[in-house]
Amino acid sequence: MNYNVLILASILLSGVPVAFTQQMQLAPMPSAVRERLSGLVPSPPPLRSTAQEQPAFYGSSNLYQYMDGAADTFQAYDIQALFHQDFKVGPVELTVDIFDMGTLENAFGMYAAERSPKYDFVAIGTEGYRDEGILNFFQDRYYVKLAGFGAGVDPAVRQFAQAISERIGGDKGFPAFLSKLPEARRKPRTEKYLAKDPLGHPFLSPAYQAVYELDAGESILMISVGASAEDAASRMRSLEDHFRHTGHWNPASEFGRGAARGSNSFEGSLVAAVSGHYLLILVNPPSNSATFFRDAAARLQ
């Protein structure tokens, strides 16, 4: 095998192609997108920092080049573009990644997919969290991730984040649909938007969910968003088919008209009912949860 073929093979076999060269986006990335994303980093950059290179841009089709398998989740949330650039601020080296997720919902969904309620949250963007040398936040259609190292990294990361947040602007709101989830007994910062495979079932997407403390344990309340009442009913039938095939499916009228309880050995128990063009699902419903479920369904009417 000659040298050229070896090079070819090494790249084909590599999820992250050769590290000795810099990746640049040649595939069509509209200049308007490049300019919009580049414009989110103030010029000159904060803290008199210096850019270490020209920004690199990635789209959905080549995001693997940047993050290998981690791209799967971003693609599930329909990533539009990624802006990537490294900066140096004194001893601090800083990487700025701005993910354009296309919509507020997808930006929130991607952010929430990586969020844990246990994180150290900061008031930057709509919501953000930090760790040593790391600060991630979402705002509008953007999910912004900053990471760095070196003495004084945390203040530098925070100032960069603030500057980018100001450039993004907007009203910093959460997706409006989250207001349909009941607030009472909701565990803070457990809300999610699931663009794909909610509860492991593609027919339930898209959906919103949050964790609730209804009893000693935790339950998940999910709203699967149908395109119509007929679509919601179809989702219910798919769920019924699944549980009839893998476990049990029985009426649960105490949870409302048409409600049913599904259970099997690997998913446990859930209650589901159609409400308007939504399918409402309560996973791990405690015995005293019927009123909670009916009230949640009423909010959807």
Place this chain on the structure above:
Amino acid sequence: MKSLHLWNRRDFIAKPTVWLAASHLLGGSTVLFGQPTQAEPAAPHPEAGGKPICRTLGKTGITLPIVSMGVMNADVPGLIRRSYELGIRHFDSAAHYQEGRNEEMVGSMIKEMSVRDQVIISTKVLRPGWTFGPRAPDQARNYSPAEVKAHFLEVFESSLKRLQMDYVDIFYNHACDSEADIASEGALEALTALKKEGKARFIGVSSHRPEMALREVTKLGVYDVVLTTINYTMANDEGLLKAIDEAANKGIGIIAMKTQAGGFRRPDARAESPLPPASQTAALKWVLRHEAITTAIPGYTRYEQIDQDFPVAFNLAYTPEEREFLSAKNVIAEAQFCRQCGQCRTDCARGVDIPTLMRSHMYAVQYSNRDLARFTLASVETGKGLDACSSCGACKGTCRNYVNIGTKIAQLKALKPDIAV
């Protein structure tokens, strides 16, 4: 029931870009369809009480069903329980998957099911300073071996806490894409210390560069397992197949990842037609028909994916649909993979160095790597480059691998301002 994987052709091509091309290249050989296996029993459904094909992981003595679970993208605990119920016994996670919550989910499910002694748990830690994406060596901070060792030990302990376990079965030095990563002194010290303490029963590396990783691990003789990208795109890579055999002969356990997707570029974004479920199982079977590979870790985010993939562990014989899919010319044509056979050189009256131009195209378009495209283009002998091509179309239809040479050269010409020296 709807088709299982609802990938369209675009999704498919976006991931395992060139694997299909190789089927034609290899002409339906045993390489094309994988090695014949000794075990091709009838295919009982997992729930029908049959036993999956099991293999031993190198010198570790661990015996596993040939289909396992990569937990990486799963965030539904029931997927782990379902996998276990069906017979999957190996669950692969990493410290940074979902910022640690992936390990938490694995740990809580294993504890809830009380099956710790029935399963093989692996996790991985990235080296300090590791970041996504390219970073020139002089941009990366140099960590001392002591710092690297301390980092591995610290993150490993946090992994154990999240997993609620006293030990893991396999602990990987994660994302090793160079020999230096694999031979990292600090990482080796940490991993061997953890193995000695019994906190990691076995140690390994994960890598997206399989041949390099297999050769380096074989040479070092320290690691027990290599977790690496192996899929159908590599059907024509004799070097890799040889490295697999050599590593296996030395007792290195080999686990395959990205068997059906991931890590590959899309050559053509236009294709949209749905792909059959057979594409998934065919790809998985191709990998597992190599007996030196102990198991594969497909990722599951849906129950139907488990139901589709795990039965592969019971029967590696191709169905007619899978065999047809692996041979499908239209799919091969879309992959548009230049095998660098050089046949086209004689077809071009002007002596254009078509293979090198095709390589430049691959770097420029499929890999979006302007520098490497420029470098490759510059290596073309004077008078045989882009300018020598008169776009006469004589090459049209002459490529045995269905590469549309004329179109690609035209695209290269359009990109010339960006990649010309």
